[in-house]
Amino acid sequence: MSDKGETPRVIPTAARTGAVAAVGLELHSDRVVPRRQVFAWALWDWATQPFNTVVLTFVWVPSFLTSYFFLDSATSASGIGADGSRIDCDTAVNAATAYCGGLGSLAVQLGWGITVAGILIALLAPVMGQRADADGRQKLQLGIFTALLIVAQFGLFFVDGTPAFFWLGVSLIAIGSVFGEIANVSYNALLVSIASPRNVGRISGLGWGFGYLGGIIALAIVVGLILGGVLDGDNAMTFRIIGLGAAIWTVIFVIPIFLYVPEPPKLREIERVNFFRGYVELARSIRRLWRTARHTFWFLLASAVYRDGLSAVFVFGAVIAGQVFGFGFTDLVIFGIVLNLVAGVSTIFSGRLDDRIGPKPVILFAIGGLVICCLVVFFGAPLGKPLFWAAGIVLAAFVGPAQAASRSFLARITPAGYEGEIFGLYATTGRAAGWMASLLWGIFIAAAANQTLYGILGIALILAIGFGLLWFVKAPARPAAASA
Template identity: 35%
Template sequence: MTLPRESGASPAAPAGDLPSTPAPRRTIAAWSLWDFGSNAFNTVILSFVFSVYVTDTVAADAETGQQVYAHAQTVAGFGVALLAPLMGAWADRVRNRRLLLTVSTLLVVATMAAMWFVRPEQSYLLLGVTLIALASVIAEVAVVFYNGMLHQISSPTTVGRISGTAWAMGYVGGVIALVIAVFGFMLDGGMLGLPTEDAANARGVALLCAGWFLLFSVPLMIWGPREAPETEVVREPFRPVQAYREIIRRIVAMWRSERSLLHFLVAAAIYRDGLSSVFSFAGIIAASSYGMDTVQVAIFGIAANVIAAVGTWALGRVDDLFGPRPIIIGTLVTMIAFGLVIIAVDATWVFWVFGLGIAAQVGAIQSASRTLLTRIVPPKDVNETFGLYATAGRAVSFLSPFLISVFTALAGARFGLLGIVVTLALGLAAFLPLKVARREPHTPRADS
């Protein structure tokens, strides 16, 4: 099964009908800054600080917190599966990604700010995991609109670098936000001298992330790419039930005439579920299995994001030269091997070394998956397809959290990592039969 051939050396060669030249630098910079700001949620809230605070401090014990958190993320996955394609179809109809992205961004910001009210008491555990899950759902929907913009701002010879650079900037933004959270808020109240009573310093981290995301999303709200309205098309009112029917018809049509695309969506859904769990549960496993406190987990997160940024930036250039397939396969194999080493050897230094090795692969494979889809999807279907991309990912998003919960219950928190490894292995097995024609090397363009 083979996906359509990627573009060759010629800038005008078609690759999912991408423009022949990239957007102005200001537009690309604004698009990248959104990733820079949004990763404060992924890194500080979802991975290394606030989720650890909720599961380790708010919860009565770490294992209960980890299991309740996993259940909440499973529910969030179903929410994204229902909403993402609907929002994508709506975006294709409205043709105003920038407005939709602005609204969803502001909703994520508001939800993060509400996390201030999660106090360090067991009775607040449900509120904490619910707010994190809700923010996760809205953020995933926002990413549908954000990813769709890549089709507007990149060319066949720059899509890998633009995608990889933005993803790397996301890690850099996450690192900076995490450093501020650790040294400004967490270490004995931090340099800001915030009170540690009632965990005001940990709760204040949520306000930091809300402000951070808002600040760096403003440029895209102002200078983000616009879509030309189809003035000659008379559109009927948007009806969700009808939209779902159209989405189902699109999936059936994929099965009949775009089976390679459907194959990719399914395979990517499986391994991306494992990827999302890497950062979602890395901090929690570090705390529950290796006795790291919140600050130690945050330091590990800083190191993980730095190495992830470097790996993503570098492999983004490889993507433009050789295509995304070798990146996807190579990173999956590496992560599976490193995960098995961590499970086999119960030592903190092994978790550090091989955990950072895994971190170096995560952004690269996600960026490569995004560019592969961008290269093959026609402009009229971008939003809907990225909505299906998110939905496909969430359709199986119960898998990794479920396996983590099962292995945690059977063998302890450290073996919860086996759930991630199994999910990645299943994704690799599903992806391997899919063939993507290799790109011919080209000389990078000066306008990139």
């Protein structure tokens, strides 16, 4: 790590092409980073994960925003069965009711909001990363968008459980997703400031692992309070408190990264241009990648494909669990906690393997294992819940390592001074490919007369295609022995 008075490093250039020959990590090959900086960096993932785990995936959105709270009173009342409980929408008869149709309409409208958020992320992430590179202010951008994410979570407290507040809820979820993703670009770019080629795999894995574990603990607290009767899942105030709690959690745990993680040194001079001119510069950067760092270009494309498959594993895995294997709400929550715990622990430990043999073998092994797990679930479905539990645990052990190794792979091949821009492109390519697994999921189910189980073959196919594309991507130089 350089002091203020240190002579700035000069980035070597390739003799024939003029391309940047050194990646950011290579400039710090002998650096020893204090553990405090590493843990402070990893805690940002811990701090922001409840937005994904508690708010988006398991509690706030599925149990509140897309529930009967936001139906008109007559439609909501029509969904109460003779026994006083809410009807399920998993049969053809119930699905045709006004109640289930209303819930479906809420889900569709939420989908539109999330789609807009995805488009904004794809358009904004690389340009915002590029501007942070130009200013040399990754931490400033991280701070601004983390603060905006906190504000969005805090705003969830003001979403009352009535139809008039539905679009406020959708808007906050959508803009929170945008703010979180752009903040994540700067967070990833900061990896270079606290890692070296010898330990970037372990540090990236620690970040992902902390994220999983933080999400699990936050989810366990919420579910424990609901199941223990402290919070009432039928009261809108419960979910307003959950949104407020997620905001407070983020505030507390993001503090260390701003206190202890240094700003990466500015390694190149970049012309500061206006926002829209940034897209012209972005196009030039993509052409430059094609000419001078083609393996980076191809990795962005390959990873976009298999990362869509990784996302689909969790998104549609819960659907398969519920519709095919009969998991109820409690089953799903326990299943989610166990899978996230396994993913978190395996990700932390796989980082050492990443540093020892390189990220590409780790990713390929993980993706190959995921394809096998998908096929085992498909052909072994008659064995019921025990098989799905076993396959799910093994599957979770592969997902986290693939995600963490992908980040360390990109960090190892990103030209010095381009971290924000490249990680912005990483976010954009992921969003641009985000439709493939869901499309094949729907096609396979439709082709099998609406049998949900067949959707897992679509996920397996996307993962297999990503495996094939990554196979031909040049791996980064094999790291030296990792430091203790």
